Amino acid sequence: MSVAVSIEQVEKRFGRLKALDGVSLQIDEGEFFGLLGPNGAGKTTLISCLAGLVRPDAGRLSVLGRDVVADYRAARTLLGIVPQELVFDPFFSVRETLRIQSGYFGIRNNDDWIDEILANLDLTSRADTNMRRLSGGMKRRVLVAQALVHKPPVIVLDEPTAGVDVELRQGLWQFVQRLNREGHTVILTTHYLEEAEALCGRIAMLKQGRVVALDTTSNLLARFAGHTLSVCLADNALLPEPLRGRATLSEGRWVFRLAGFAEIEPLLRTLREAGCGIDDLRLTQADLEDVFVGVMQGENDRESGKVADVSR
Amino acid sequence: MIGFRTLLYKELLRFWKVGFQTVAAPVLSALLYLLIFSHVLDEHVLVNGVRYAAFLIPGLVMMSLVQNAFANSSSSLIQSKITGSVVFVLLPPISYVEFFLAYVVAAVLRGLMVGLGVLVVTSWFAPLTYVAPLWILAFAILGGGILGAFGMIAGIWADKFDQLAGFQNFLIMPLTMLSGVFYSIHSLPQFWQQVSHLNPVFYMIDGFRYGFFGVSDVPPETSLIVVGASFLVVSVATLMLLRSGYKLRS
Ligand SMILES: Nc1ncnc2c1ncn2[C@@H]1O[C@H](COP(=O)(O)OP(=O)(O)O)[C@@H](O)[C@H]1O
Ligand SMILES: [Mg+2]
Numbered sequence: 001m002s003v004a005v006s007i008e009q010v011e012k013r014f015g016r017l018k019a020l021d022g023v024s025l026q027i028d029e030g031e032f033f034g035l036l037g038p039n040g041a042g043k044t045t046l047i048s049c050l051a052g053l054v055r056p057d058a059g060r061l062s063v064l065g066r067d068v069v070a071d072y073r074a075a076r077t078l079l080g081i082v083p084q085e086l087v088f089d090p091f092f093s094v095r096e097t098l099r100i101q102s103g104y105f106g107i108r109n110n111d112d113w114i115d116e117i118l119a120n121l122d123l124t125s126r127a128d129t130n131m132r133r134l135s136g137g138m139k140r141r142v143l144v145a146q147a148l149v150h151k152p153p154v155i156v157l158d159e160p161t162a163g164v165d166v167e168l169r170q171g172l173w174q175f176v177q178r179l180n181r182e183g184h185t186v187i188l189t190t191h192y193l194e195e196a197e198a199l200c201g202r203i204a205m206l207k208q209g210r211v212v213a214l215d216t217t218s219n220l221l222a223r224f225a226g227h228t229l230s231v232c233l234a235d236n237a238l239l240p241e242p243l244r245g246r247a248t249l250s251e252g253r254w255v256f257r258l259a260g261f262a263e264i265e266p267l268l269r270t271l272r273e274a275g276c277g278i279d280d281l282r283l284t285q286a287d288l289e290d291v292f293v294g295v296m297q298g299e300n301d302r303e304s305g306k307v308a309d310v311s312r
Numbered sequence: 313m314i315g316f317r318t319l320l321y322k323e324l325l326r327f328w329k330v331g332f333q334t335v336a337a338p339v340l341s342a343l344l345y346l347l348i349f350s351h352v353l354d355e356h357v358l359v360n361g362v363r364y365a366a367f368l369i370p371g372l373v374m375m376s377l378v379q380n381a382f383a384n385s386s387s388s389l390i391q392s393k394i395t396g397s398v399v400f401v402l403l404p405p406i407s408y409v410e411f412f413l414a415y416v417v418a419a420v421l422r423g424l425m426v427g428l429g430v431l432v433v434t435s436w437f438a439p440l441t442y443v444a445p446l447w448i449l450a451f452a453i454l455g456g457g458i459l460g461a462f463g464m465i466a467g468i469w470a471d472k473f474d475q476l477a478g479f480q481n482f483l484i485m486p487l488t489m490l491s492g493v494f495y496s497i498h499s500l501p502q503f504w505q506q507v508s509h510l511n512p513v514f515y516m517i518d519g520f521r522y523g524f525f526g527v528s529d530v531p532p533e534t535s536l537i538v539v540g541a542s543f544l545v546v547s548v549a550t551l552m553l554l555r556s557g558y559k560l561r562s
Contacts, residue, residue: 014562051403054562073405081403087396091326103318104404146400 002064004029004154004185005050010059012045012209019045020056021209027187027202029064029153032180034200034217035189036292041206043189044084047158051081063154077105080152082143084159084189088131094118094142095127098149105150117145120175122168137164144172148179155179156187161195173199197221197288205295213295220291228284229264230255234277242270253280316410319401323418327384334422338380339429342372346434349494359496360527365438370448370521371493372434373427374455378513381423381456382463382484385415389467390476393559402561408554412464412547419460420453427452440524447532448523454539455516459484461543461550468559487513497529512542 005027012020019042027033035043048054050061052072060067066074089097095114102110118124121141126134134142144160157176161169177199180186190196196203196217203220205213213220230253233239239247239254247254256267264283271278327334350365357364392398401411442448470476491513497505508514509530519535522528528535554560 052561053399053402055557073407076403076405079403083396083399085396085399087399089392089397089400090395091329096325100318100322101400101404103321104315104401104406106314106405108314 002029003027004031004064005187006060006062006065007046007050008060010046010049010056010061012042012049012054012056018209020049023059023206023209023211025204025211025214027185029185030180030183032177032186032199032201033188034196034203035187035206036193036196036203036288037189037206038296040208042209043206044158045209046206047081047156047187047189050156051079052076077150078153080147080150080155082147082155082157082160084162086136086139086143086163088134088139088142090130090132093128093130094123094134094145097131097142098145101146102149107150110149113151114145114149117148120171120178121145122171137168140164141168141172153183154185154187158189159191160188161190161192169195193288193292203288205292207296213291217288221285221288227258227261228255229258229267230282230284231271231278232280233271234279237276240270240274240276242274243267253282315404315406316414319406319410319414320417323384323388323414324421326388327418327422334380334384335426335429338376338426339433342376342430343433345372346437350437359499360525360529362525362527363438366440366525367496367521368494369431369434369438369440370524371517373430374451374517374520375488375491375493376430377423377427377452378455378459378516379484379488380426381419382459382466382480384422385419385460385463386467386470386476386479387463388415388418389464390470390473393467393471394473398560408551412461412551412554415464416457416460416547416550419463420456423456423460424452427456441526442524443526444523444532446523447536448520450536451516451520451523451539454536454543455513455520458512458516458539458543458546461546464550465546465553468553471559487511491517492529493517512538515539515542 003026005025007023007025010020010023011018021042023042023046035046037043045054049056050063050068052068052075055069060069062068062071063075063078066078068075092100095118098114098117099110102108102114115124118127121144123138123141123145126138131139131142140160140163144157147155147157155176160172164172173195176186176188188196188200200217202216203213204211230250232253236252243254247256249255256263258264346365346368349368353364359367389398392401466476466479470479490508491511492508497508497514500508515530515535515538518528518530519532519539522532522535
C-alpha cells in the first residue's frame with residue numbers, strides 16, 4: 001500500500017503566531033483519516049498547505065508522491081478539497097458551476113459524472129438553480145460536488161457538515177463512505193466527534209499547531225479513555241471491602257474505570273470470592289469526546305508542567 | 313489548455329451575464345460625451361484638419377475600451393477575493409501564466425466589445441475614415457491588454473471595493489481623460505504637452521487615432537514602441553506578482 005499524503009515537519013507562521021509547529025503525518029491510500037482539534041489548532045492551515053493555498057515556511061508535503069510545490073499540477077489533480085468557508089460564485093447555476101470546475105481540471109463533457117454526483121448529493125432538482133438561491137446546506141453540498149468533479153483519489157473535507165442538517169449529513173456520509181470503499185482516501189476535519197468516531201479508521205489530534213495524538217480510532221479509545229465496567233449486584237449488596245473506593249455508585253450500579261482489560265478478571269474473582277451475585281454486567285467504551293477532552297487536558301497539564309520547570 | 317479555456321470562458325460569461333451594466337452602460341456614456349461635446353464644438357473646431365466630432369470618436373472608443381478592460385479584470389478578481397470564490401481557481405492545476413492570459417484576454421475582449429459598441433453608435437454622428445485598420449487593431453488590443461493586466465494588479469492588491477474605486481477614480485480616470493481624448497495635445501501649453509508625453513494612454517489614443525485619419529501628434533511608430541513596451545512591463549510585473557502568490561496564496 002502506498003502513501004496517499006505525506007506531511008513532513010511542516011511549519012507555518014502568520015506574523016508572530018505559529019499556526020503549524022512541525023507537523024508530520026503519513027496517510028495511507030484508502031484510509032479514512034480524521035484530523036481533530038479545537039478551533040485555531042491549525043487544521044485548515046494544514047489542509048491549505050496541502051492544497052497550495054498556503055505556502056509553508058518549512059517542511060514538505062506530497063500527494064501520492066507528488067510534491068505540492070515542485071509538482072503542483074500533478075498534486076492538485078490528485079486532490080479534491082472541500083473548503084471550510086461556505087463560498088460560491090453567484091453568477092452561475094449549480095450545473096454551470098460544476099461544468100466550469102471540471103474544465104479547470106482539464107475535463108470536458110463531464111455531464112455523466114456530474115449527474116451522478118448531483119444524484120448522490122440530492123441536488124438533481126437544483127441543477128439549474130442559481131447558486132444564490134440555494135440554502136446553506138445545499139451550498140455546502142455543491143462545494144462537496146465541486147471537489148469531486150475530477151474523481152480525485154484523495155478527498156479532503158474541512159468541516160463539511162457544519163450547518164448541514166442531520167438527514168443530509170447521513171446522505172453525505174453514505175456517499176463519502178462509498179467513495180472510500182471504492183478506494184478514495186478521505187481526510188476529514190469535523191467538530192462532531194461522534195462522526196469522526198463512526199467514520200475514521202485513524203485520527204490525528206492537533207493542538208496549537210502540533211500533533212498531540214495519532215493512532216487508530218480504536219487504540220485511541222482504548223488507550224486514552226479506557227473502558228468502564230459497571231455491575232449490578234444481587235440484592236443490592238454492598239461492594240466487598242477490597243473493592244470499596246475503586247468504584248462509584250451510579251443509579252444502583254457500581255462503575256469501575258479500567259486501565260486495561262486485564263483488570264477485569266481479578267475484579268470478578270474478588271466479587272466471586274466475597275460471595276456477591278451479579279445481576280447485570282456491562283462493559284462500555286468511552287467515546288471520542290472523552291478521549292479528546294483527555295488528550296487536550298493532558299496537553300494542558302504537560303504545558304503547565306513545562307512552564308513550572310522553566311521557572312524553577 | 314482546457315483549464316485556460318475554461319477560465320477564459322468563465323470570465324467572459326461573468327461579464328456577459330450582466331452585459332447591460334458591463335457593455336451597454338459604457339456605450340451609452342460615451343454616446344453622451346459625444347453628443348454634448350460635438351454639439352458645443354463641432355461647428356467651430358478642426359483638429360489636425362479633422363472635424364471635431366470625428367476627431368473625438370476614436371478617443372472615446374479607446375477611452376471606453378481601456379477603462380472597461382481595467383474594470384473587467386480588477387472587479388472580477390476583487391469580487392472573487394471578497395466572496396472567497398477565488399479558491400475555485402486556486403485549487404485546480406492552472407498555472408499562473410494561464411491565469412494571467414485568461415484574465416487579460418477576457419479584459420481585452422470586453423474592451424473590444426465596448427469599443428466596437430461605442431464606434432457603432434457614435435459613427436452615426438460624424439463621417440469616419442479607416443486609413444490604416446491594422447494600426448487600429450494593434451492599438452486596441454495592446455491598450456486593452458495593458459489596462460487588463462494593470463487591472464489584475466489592482467484587483468490582487470486591493471482588499472476592499474473602495475480601494476479599487478480609489479484606483480479607478482484617482483489614477484485610471486485622470487490618465488484616460490487627460491490623454492488627448494478630447495483635444496490634440498498640440499493645443500496645450502508646452503509644459504502640459506510634456507506631461508502628456510509621460511502618459512502611456514496618450515500614445516494608445518494617438519496611435520489609435522492615426523489608424524483612422526492618418527494624422528497624429530507623434531509618429532505612430534513611436535506610439536507603438538511606447539505602448540508595446542508598456543504592455544511588456546505591466547505584463548511582466550503582473551506575472552511576477554502572480555508567481556509570488558502575493559495576496560492570493562499566503
Ligand atoms: N491567513 C491567516 N493570517 C493570519 N492568521 C491566520 C491565517 N490563517 C489562519 N490563521 C491563524 O492560524 C491559526 C490556525 O488557524 P486554522 O488553521 O484556521 O485553525 P483550525 O482550522 O484548526 O480552526 C489560528 O490562530 C488562526 O487565527
Ligand atoms: Mg478550520
